[in-house]
Amino acid sequence: MxxxxxxxxxxxxxxxxxxxxxxxxxxxxxxxxxxxxxxxxxxxxxxxxxxxxxxxxxxxxxxxxxxxxxxxxxxxxxxxxxxxxxxxxxxxxxxxxxxxxxxxxxxxxxxxxxxxxxxxxxxxxxxxxxxxxxxxxxxxxxxxxxxxxxxxxxRIWPEPTVDLAPLARVPGTDPADLPARRGRTLAQVDGVRTAAQIATALASRTFHTLVELRRLAAAGLIAPKVPGPAPVNAPAPANVPASASAPATAxxxxxxxxxxxxxxxxxxxxxxxxxxxxxxxxxxxxx
Structure with missing residues (x-):
């Protein structure tokens, strides 16, 4: 050997x-x-x-x-x-x-x-x-x-940034009649949390969470949050995890x-x- x-x-x-x-x-x-x-x-x-x-x-x-x-x-x-x-x-x-x-x-x-x-x-x-x-x-x-x-x-949704980026709800969409697990997952989408943070908040298997998030993305209910330019020398927002402001692929x-x-x-x-x-x-x- x-x-x-x-x-x-x-x-x-x-x-x-x-x-x-x-x-x-x-x-x-x-x-x-x-x-x-x-x-x-x-x-x-x-x-x-x-x-x-x-x-x-x-x-x-x-x-x-x-x-x-x-x-x-x-x-x-x-x-x-x-x-x-x-x-x-x-x-x-x-x-x-x-x-x-x-x-x-x-x-x-x-x-x-x-x-x-x-x-x-x-x-x-x-x-x-x-x-x-x-x-x-x-x-x-x-x-x-x-x-x-x-x-x-x-096959569910081909955009892999859903796995890593902070996720936000799409304004003006109707989330009615979602299955229970998908509804719980959507409730955790706040524009700050990533899929991993949502899975942790739910104490859920991560793959289950990814499946539900990709289904929500395919239904047009959520999307990766596009970060805006940060002001120079601005302090970090309170209570926001450092990973939330990192690039989606980092x-x-x-x-x-x-x-x-x-x-x-x-x-x-x-x-x-x-x-x-x-x-x-x-x-x-x-x-």
């Missing part, structure tokens, strides 16, 4: 480097501008991105796990990178529930890492995520699922996790697409 070394930015897309690392059976963390892919023995064990909610948010807001159980597992097993194992062994969470939520979080983050596929920033051999391995996923499966999601979103380098995500937020839970995730889980078990 080839032992990978620390990798600086290259012209090779992250997706291609992932294939190389998979063939080498590598373990470590591949950083890109949109997120970090964690590998163990050439398989993807976790993906994180600042553009998707943390797995702790998804577990606690879905009602699958009490916040006290989440933080207890972090305190007891975070340094050993065994938080997931601790949640199951302590009885706080069923193994199947953890695997389904983990797959959802992994594929959501991988969508952004691969949809905006740029050069890899670096590879850190041996780096591990604090959650630990839950359900290793072959790199080919991650690439295939990310491609499927890009194609689906393109992605800040994702930091390596030092802490297991933010504290849970008291927002409405989202209904996960359990049928899709169960199909993925069954496909992985058949490999």
């Amino acid at each position: 080839i032992t990978p070394t620390r990798t600086a930015r290259t012209d090779e897309p992250a997706s291609a480097l992932l294939g190389t690392l998979a063939a080498q059976g590598a373990s470590g963390a591949l950083s890109t501008e949109a997120g970090i892919v964690y590998l163990a023995a050439g398989h993807v064990v976790h993906v994180e991105s600042a553009l998707t909610p943390d797995i702790g948010d998804l577990l606690t807001h879905s009602g699958a796990l009490a916040p006290d159980g989440w933080w207890e597992a972090i305190d007891e097993a975070g340094r050993e990178c065994r938080v997931g194992r601790r949640l199951v062994d302590s009885g706080h969470l069923a193994a199947g529930a953890l695997e389904l939520c983990h797959l959802g979080a992994l594929f959501d983050a991988a969508y952004f890492v691969l949809a905006y596929d740029g050069p890899a920033l670096r590879f850190r051999p041996g780096a591990a995520h604090w959650l630990g391995a839950v359900r290793p996923v072959p790199v080919d499966s991650v690439l295939r699922e990310s491609r499927r999601r890009r194609e689906l979103l393109h 992605l800040a380098p994702a930091p390596v996790s030092a802490e297991p995500g933010p504290a849970p937020r008291p927002t409405a839970p989202d209904e996960p697409d359990t049928a899709l995730l169960r199909r993925l889980l069954h496909a992985l078990e058949a490999l």
Whole structure:
């Protein structure tokens, strides 16, 4: 087996480097501008991105796990990178529930890492995520699922700036008779929040949020906000996240996790697409 070394930015897309690392059976963390892919023995064990909610948010807001159980597992097993194992062994969470939520979080983050596929920033051999391995996923499966999601979103609405730009409602439109999830999503569109911020506010799977936002855009109800020229030396508006004023295509380098995500937020839970995730889980078990 080839032992990978620390990798600086290259012209090779992250997706291609992932294939190389998979063939080498590598373990470590591949950083890109949109997120970090964690590998163990050439398989993807976790993906994180600042553009998707943390797995702790998804577990606690879905009602699958009490916040006290989440933080207890972090305190007891975070340094050993065994938080997931601790949640199951302590009885706080069923193994199947953890695997389904983990797959959802992994594929959501991988969508952004691969949809905006740029050069890899670096590879850190041996780096591990604090959650630990839950359900290793072959790199080919991650690439295939990310491609499927890009194609689906393109069919709904082909403009990708909806994924990243601050979104605003289109004046004079009638949002009556929207399905419940779409109505909740539209209610979060305020001219400041991006898709990632809307998903976080809803404690929702990011891909579900992107689907609803693209449907809203296709219906003419929302559009990316066009930023106006900022006055010279003007102070930043209060309570506006810094990412809201960034260009729609700019992605800040994702930091390596030092802490297991933010504290849970008291927002409405989202209904996960359990049928899709169960199909993925069954496909992985058949490999």
